[in-house]
Structure formats: C-alpha cells, structure tokens
Amino acid sequence: MKSPDVIDKASLEQTAVKLRRDILTMLEKAGSGHPGGSLSAIDIILTLYSGEMRYDPKEPRAEMRDRFVLSKGHGVPALYAVMADKGFFPREDLLTLRELGSKLQGHPANALLPGIEASTGSLGQGLSVAQGIALAAQLKGSKQDPAWRVYCLCGDGEVQEGQIWEVALSAPHLGAHNLTAIIDSNKAQIDGLVEDVMPLGALVEKFAQFGWHTQRIDGHDIDAIRQALKAARDETTRPSVIVADTIKGKGVSFMESDIVGWHGKTPNREELEKALQELPS
Amino acid sequence: MSARLMIPSDVAPAATRKAFGSALQKLGATDDKIVVLDADLSKSTMSMHFAKEFPDRFYEMGIQEANMIGTAAGLALSGYTPFCCSFACFLTGRFDQIKMSVAYSEARVRLIGTHAGVGIGPDGYSQQGLEDLATMRSLPGMLVLQPGDDLEAAQMVEHLATDPRPAYMRLTRQNVARVHDDNYKFKPGVFPQLIGGDDIAIFATGGTVGYAVDAALRLHDAGVKARVYNASSIKPVDEKAIVEAAQQTKGLLTVEDHNVLGGLGGAVTEVVTEKHPARVLRHGVHDVFGESGSPEDLYKHHKLDADGIFDVAQGFYKSLTA
Numbered sequence: 001m002k003s004p005d006v007i008d009k010a011s012l013e014q015t016a017v018k019l020r021r022d023i024l025t026m027l028e029k030a031g032s033g034h035p036g037g038s039l040s041a042i043d044i045i046l047t048l049y050s051g052e053m054r055y056d057p058k059e060p061r062a063e064m065r066d067r068f069v070l071s072k073g074h075g076v077p078a079l080y081a082v083m084a085d086k087g088f089f090p091r092e093d094l095l096t097l098r099e100l101g102s103k104l105q106g107h108p109a110n111a112l113l114p115g116i117e118a119s120t121g122s123l124g125q126g127l128s129v130a131q132g133i134a135l136a137a138q139l140k141g142s143k144q145d146p147a148w149r150v151y152c153l154c155g156d157g158e159v160q161e162g163q164i165w166e167v168a169l170s171a172p173h174l175g176a177h178n179l180t181a182i183i184d185s186n187k188a189q190i191d192g193l194v195e196d197v198m199p200l201g202a203l204v205e206k207f208a209q210f211g212w213h214t215q216r217i218d219g220h221d222i223d224a225i226r227q228a229l230k231a232a233r234d235e236t237t238r239p240s241v242i243v244a245d246t247i248k249g250k251g252v253s254f255m256e257s258d259i260v261g262w263h264g265k266t267p268n269r270e271e272l273e274k275a276l277q278e279l280p281s
Numbered sequence: 282m283s284a285r286l287m288i289p290s291d292v293a294p295a296a297t298r299k300a301f302g303s304a305l306q307k308l309g310a311t312d313d314k315i316v317v318l319d320a321d322l323s324k325s326t327m328s329m330h331f332a333k334e335f336p337d338r339f340y341e342m343g344i345q346e347a348n349m350i351g352t353a354a355g356l357a358l359s360g361y362t363p364f365c366c367s368f369a370c371f372l373t374g375r376f377d378q379i380k381m382s383v384a385y386s387e388a389r390v391r392l393i394g395t396h397a398g399v400g401i402g403p404d405g406y407s408q409q410g411l412e413d414l415a416t417m418r419s420l421p422g423m424l425v426l427q428p429g430d431d432l433e434a435a436q437m438v439e440h441l442a443t444d445p446r447p448a449y450m451r452l453t454r455q456n457v458a459r460v461h462d463d464n465y466k467f468k469p470g471v472f473p474q475l476i477g478g479d480d481i482a483i484f485a486t487g488g489t490v491g492y493a494v495d496a497a498l499r500l501h502d503a504g505v506k507a508r509v510y511n512a513s514s515i516k517p518v519d520e521k522a523i524v525e526a527a528q529q530t531k532g533l534l535t536v537e538d539h540n541v542l543g544g545l546g547g548a549v550t551e552v553v554t555e556k557h558p559a560r561v562l563r564h565g566v567h568d569v570f571g572e573s574g575s576p577e578d579l580y581k582h583h584k585l586d587a588d589g590i591f592d593v594a595q596g597f598y599k600s601l602t603a
Contacts, residue, residue, distance in 0.1 A: 133356075
C-alpha cells in the first residue's frame, strides 16, 4: 500500500470547513444525530485520512491498509463526511444518513459500509477491537515491524467505561506500539459536563502510569495533530495516547456556547442556515 | 435404526473441553491463522495445550473478558481465526461485547464457553452457564454448537477453522459418554439420530446426551419406543428432524443442562409451533438458579441423569397416551 499524499495545511483547513457544512447539512436532513461530538472530532479524523493513514478508497478492504476505529460511534457523521470527501462513496449518499436501507447507519456498521472497520456505538468497545487489529498487524508482519497501524478515536465521556481501562492495562503489556488512541476531549456528555458527571482527573498522567506514550494537544490544530501522530508513529515500544483538547460544536458559535445542549440535538432549517453563514464555503 | 449404540466398550467417557484442547492444539499445527485468547482460565478451558505449543499465537488476557472478546474481534477482522476461551457464564456475561464487537461486526470469533450448566458441580451458580444458549441464539448470524461427546467436539473445532460465521461452542467440565462411532461426521444444522423409535422423540444436548441414550434403551425395554437425537447444532437447528419427529411420534421431549427458557427447549418449541404443532415437554433446569453439589447429585436433583430422564420421559409418554 503506497504512502499517502500529504495535503498542505491551508487546503486541509478549507476542507475542514466544507466537511463541517456537510456534517450539519446531513444532520439537519436526518433530523437526529450528534452534531457537537462530530464537529469536535472532524479535524482529527480529516488529518488522519490526509497524510497519516495508508488506504485506498477504491479498495477499502485491502489487507495492508492502516485502520481507523471510531469507538465514539455517535460521532460518525464526521467520519462519513471524510469518507465521502476521500472517495469511499458518492457525496450525495451523505443525505441518506439514518434512512431505512442506507449504508450510513446512525452508528457505524462495518458489514454495511466498506471502510468502516468495526461496528461501534455501545461505548468503550472500539479500543479493544483496535488492540486486536494492532496485534494482528504484528502477526502479519513482525513485532518490530507490524504490517499496519491502527488508530482509535474515543470520546472523553467514553473513558468512563471500564473496558477502556482494561485496554489501558493490557495494551502496554501486550506491546501494542502500533496502536494510537486519540481521546476527543470535548468536555461534555449527555447529562452534563464530564467534570460534573464523572470526572476523569489527570487523564494524561493516568495513561502514563499505565505505561502509555502520552501527548496532549489542541485537537483543532492540524499541525499539532500531525506532529503528535508522527511522534506516536516513532514510538517503537509503547502504545500511544493523544489527549486532544477540543471544543464541542467547534465552528458554530451557538453550539460552542451550549456544548451540553448540542450533544444529541440536530439543527432545524433556520439554525442550519445560521450555522452555514459562519462556515463560508 | 438399531435401538443399540455401536460404541466399543473400551471407550472411556471424556470431557468435551479436553477434546477441544487437544483438537485445538492439533489444528494450530496445520493452520497458522488460528490464534487463541484466554482470560486466566487456560488450565480449565484446556487452551493451555495450544498456549504451550504456539506461544506466539496465544494471548493471555488476564481477568478481562470484555477486553478479550473485543481483542478477538479485532484479530478476526484482520484475517485471523481467534478462539476466545472462558467459562460459558463469564463469556456470555459480556453479551454487549459479543453483540456489538463480534456478531454485529461480523467478526469470525470462536467463543468457547466451557463449564456449561449445573454439571460443573460444587462451585455453584456463579460459575454455571445456564443462560448461554438462549442469549447466543438471539444474535443474528451466530452459529451455536454443543457437542454430545468428545469425538464430536474435536470435529466441531475443525469445522470452526473454516466456517464463515461468528460462533459459540458450549463445552462440559465433566466427562460424558461417547455416543458416536468413528464413522460419524458432524454437520451444522443436522441432529444425528442415535436411537430409533416412534413413540416419543428425545432431543438431548451436551452433557445429557449419554444419559438420554441410557434412558431410551431402558424405555425400549419397558415398551416405550423412544428415539434419541443428539441436538448438537443449537443454531441453526435441524428443522427437518424436528418436523419429522413431530409427524412420526406422539410427543417431543427436550433435555438440556440449561434453563428450559430459550435454549434447546425454546428452539424445538419454536419450530414445532410454526411447522407442525405437537406436544413438547421441555426438560432441563426449570427456571431456577443453580446451586452447589456434586455433579452427580445435581444431575439427580434436576432429573438430568439416566434415571431422571427415564422418569420424565415415561411420565410424558403416559400423559400422551392417557
């Protein structure tokens, strides 16, 4: 599988604006879904698919591809927007999100849509699956030179799940150094702020204590995301976790100012128009 | 069909988990896609034999069943064939992981649940898988198997190397009698008929099959021609055998070391109700929790041994002919 083309930062930022428009447009059409956590994750996912990961959208199940597991499955509009932009499926399919018969399920379904690596949506599970994919790459290649890398995006609220901490314990022990976990730390969940519902405390330090290579970055700064992914790639013994500070609803002012409210509520037509004005194409 | 089994008398009873462990070790030598995961129970599930011979393809996951199941799914989605082993109760207790990461992700994980039912004995209910067949059967696309003896267990392991479906296999801690001869060949969706007879049909599975055979032979001697099927393929079930039994006999008796709700009893009843209504008596653990005791005492208590099945079957036949 050939090395990916690295897209320059300015045009990537422009694409990110376009994909934010796509996310909001498909969610308004669907009438249900999760805008806040899709907008917080989009810069991370777009950057992964724009120079970091090796993949072929025309052959999405090619064996030697790098893999991305969206453990926070409710953020899938962001992944669909990136996949359409990269040519996994036609962009107009985005408007079938959540419709009966659509491959674009409300939460990711790998059997229906090639390019989705695992079915997720019940939180806490994707990181274990990603760990298994990482171990498979070491069997296919070697422990030192795994055949592929795997990336897993989790929500910060999701880190409350016990299974995440099982992987926190196991991945360093199993030597899953080709696994990079990214935590989309957007600070809010359905019932309130993460800090109020069930605080995570010193998250970076906790993962470091478990034996992970850790980084903390601004999850909307494409250069910072790229540098962190490179540092994770350069790490040859430990799994990596990148805690990405993000803003829920990033790019839409009225969502950024009510991050809990816009977790699982979609914009109506009027709100969509207002949001799109803030995201000039 | 003969009313007698043609099993050599020198074949010793064996636990299906032991047959699994040997077969898995053998399979590991010929198929390098086989990987094995266990959650601190490899000495009990018998995955230790594979672990010793193929340490690079064995993952000791510690006491982390949910993580083990997800990790197995990742290995399966990357082209490997993971056998994911624990006690039946601990595996199927992680139903959400099995539902999402295995079944809905179409990951070819082989979930191996050993220590099925009250047959494990003194450890009591917390270690007794009594709901696993019901829960695993409820997942679309899942193959659910329970061998009736050691020979069939080994054949199922070989079958699982190539079957495209996610699968659950349920195994016994205790020894069970051999009920198949060397010519037997396991096929999913087929219940091998072990004993002929047209008065009643007994569908037994897992640890109860050998006892059902003993009970049926005594029923024949007592004038009740009972036929016996080894219901080893819980999903898909053998609809043809069930319908034939409903047409040809006066009633169907299901026997399982599992709750009577949702397991073999449920599966047979569903087919009969829709395809050829007939009387069915579901026998097993009657919607109660398991308890401590020796395996023998527990099988006697729940009427799952040969005496118990004989009594239940005779009583059922009387009620059908009264």
